[in-house]
Amino acid sequence: MSKHRAPRAPRRGWLAERPEGAIAVPRRRLAAQSRRDFLFFAVGTLAAAAGTWWLLPDRTKARLLPKTHDRLDTLAARVGLSRENRERALDRALSFDDDVAEALYSKDRRVRTYSRSEVTPLRNNYDGRTPGPEYLASWSLGLSGLASGSDQRLSIDQLLRRFALHGQVTRLVCVEGWSAVAWWGGIRFADVLAAFPPAPSARWAALRSSVNLDGAGRPDPYYVSIDLETARHPQTLLATHLAGRPLTLAHGAPLRLLAPMKLGLKNIKAVTDIAYTVDEPADYWNERGYSRYDGL
Amino acid sequence: MAHHPTRRTRQAAANDLAHVVPKHHVLVRLSHWVNVPLLLGLIASGLSIYWAAPVLLHPPDPVTGSRDYLRDLGLAIARALHDAGGDQRFWLYDHLSLGARQLAVALRLHWVLAYLFMLNGALYLLGLAAGGGWRALVPRASDILDAFRMIRFYLGVVPMAILRRPWPHPPVHSKYNALQRAAYFAMPVLGTLVVLSGWAMHKPVQLGWLERMFVNYNGARIVHLGCMLGLGGFIVPHVVLVIADGWDTFRSMIVGWSARVRQASHE
Numbered sequence: 001m002s003k004h005r006a007p008r009a010p011r012r013g014w015l016a017e018r019p020e021g022a023i024a025v026p027r028r029r030l031a032a033q034s035r036r037d038f039l040f041f042a043v044g045t046l047a048a049a050a051g052t053w054w055l056l057p058d059r060t061k062a063r064l065l066p067k068t069h070d071r072l073d074t075l076a077a078r079v080g081l082s083r084e085n086r087e088r089a090l091d092r093a094l095s096f097d098d099d100v101a102e103a104l105y106s107k108d109r110r111v112r113t114y115s116r117s118e119v120t121p122l123r124n125n126y127d128g129r130t131p132g133p134e135y136l137a138s139w140s141l142g143l144s145g146l147a148s149g150s151d152q153r154l155s156i157d158q159l160l161r162r163f164a165l166h167g168q169v170t171r172l173v174c175v176e177g178w179s180a181v182a183w184w185g186g187i188r189f190a191d192v193l194a195a196f197p198p199a200p201s202a203r204w205a206a207l208r209s210s211v212n213l214d215g216a217g218r219p220d221p222y223y224v225s226i227d228l229e230t231a232r233h234p235q236t237l238l239a240t241h242l243a244g245r246p247l248t249l250a251h252g253a254p255l256r257l258l259a260p261m262k263l264g265l266k267n268i269k270a271v272t273d274i275a276y277t278v279d280e281p282a283d284y285w286n287e288r289g290y291s292r293y294d295g296l
Numbered sequence: 297m298a299h300h301p302t303r304r305t306r307q308a309a310a311n312d313l314a315h316v317v318p319k320h321h322v323l324v325r326l327s328h329w330v331n332v333p334l335l336l337g338l339i340a341s342g343l344s345i346y347w348a349a350p351v352l353l354h355p356p357d358p359v360t361g362s363r364d365y366l367r368d369l370g371l372a373i374a375r376a377l378h379d380a381g382g383d384q385r386f387w388l389y390d391h392l393s394l395g396a397r398q399l400a401v402a403l404r405l406h407w408v409l410a411y412l413f414m415l416n417g418a419l420y421l422l423g424l425a426a427g428g429g430w431r432a433l434v435p436r437a438s439d440i441l442d443a444f445r446m447i448r449f450y451l452g453v454v455p456m457a458i459l460r461r462p463w464p465h466p467p468v469h470s471k472y473n474a475l476q477r478a479a480y481f482a483m484p485v486l487g488t489l490v491v492l493s494g495w496a497m498h499k500p501v502q503l504g505w506l507e508r509m510f511v512n513y514n515g516a517r518i519v520h521l522g523c524m525l526g527l528g529g530f531i532v533p534h535v536v537l538v539i540a541d542g543w544d545t546f547r548s549m550i551v552g553w554s555a556r557v558r559q560a561s562h563e
Binding site for chain 1: 402517
């Protein structure tokens, strides 16, 4: 062995690299071990290749191998690597991530607030066409699933007269990756829940905007699920103001959800109905392949 | 194998010994190879997520309307290659990521692979600790001068080969030369940083302290992107140098030992 820093003292510090020394191994054992390791490596490579193909999105596969992707998919499905199993596996991973998020969640933790000088431009991220202004005149907020058993409809004036306005400067984080700090004003969801208590067995709120439009301007109701613990958080607002002025159509006039501990897609604009439910209600983007917990 | 060796078999066994240098702990080897598909998948899905809302933006280009440097770069490459297939603006995303307009599926894949990447990273650190391999990665004072010697050597390899002049490799007195050590030391550091910045973006409210470590949300995004460039950029010279160094170096990452008892390796 030539790899000795020879002149140094043999006892070196804990951090110091130990000199590499050769060992003598019977050739047959070395060959058997190498055979085993290479076999393991080959099996692993094949498994990784099959797994990669299995997990790739269909459109990516079609682009990569326009002629043979169908045949490969059929082959993969025969050994259990089917599209259905892939979706199930990815959904399970999403649920695991949601469980981790829920374990991290504390209802007493406050969302970071900013000063008004830190406000950044907020874009209108309506997926379809921005609705209105026709709906504004007849707008009211419907509440159902209440403890009283009867439904409620409240106008924006009734809501603003009855509940105190709270301001907060928080960051809205979009699932796409952009975020914006904005100065919001609104009534606390918790106050509405206290004034119009949901049925005792209710655990969820289903928020719906029946005025939402798709890209062609056709009605495309938007709906999100929010657990009542999140709804009762003091920083969860039914926002009515942005930057000190009533909400514009682009930002969900006259009332939108502002839950800054959830991704922007949960922060439904132009809410028209809130229903309290026992089971978790449907969620628009969850039905389109996104997570449904969306906690930040 | 004989359990009661006679003098003859003992003699034969002694003649049949191979001398090898143990190189990589089994967990280091395993996690090294598992990292290959994981890292490629994370980069591909990560770029698909980045496509939805790039963090590095410039004012909109008057002609293309693009605000994204990666779109500009893709467009330039597509035009240079006269590649008319697909949307030229998304050339880079079409070739390095899962593709444009794949946010939902890219996010799901990214979370799956990210959890596996963290698990694999833990296996790697365990292997470094168990095999003592971490000591070869610890930077040392002599590395600065040795790094310059190595850079000088690499710059001279091709010209000296053309001139047919001898160009000896600088002496290496440990497992790695200074450049290797810097690169291999940087990998777990970047790996840790990419995981931390990823969590800062994933849970900026519950892990607010982590988000603040990166100044703000976009700070975490930029660090995450930078770590990806570092981890991804490492792959190219790494593979080139392993090929240049030869079979023994490649095999050592599969079987764990090197048959080069006298020479140093230069992957």
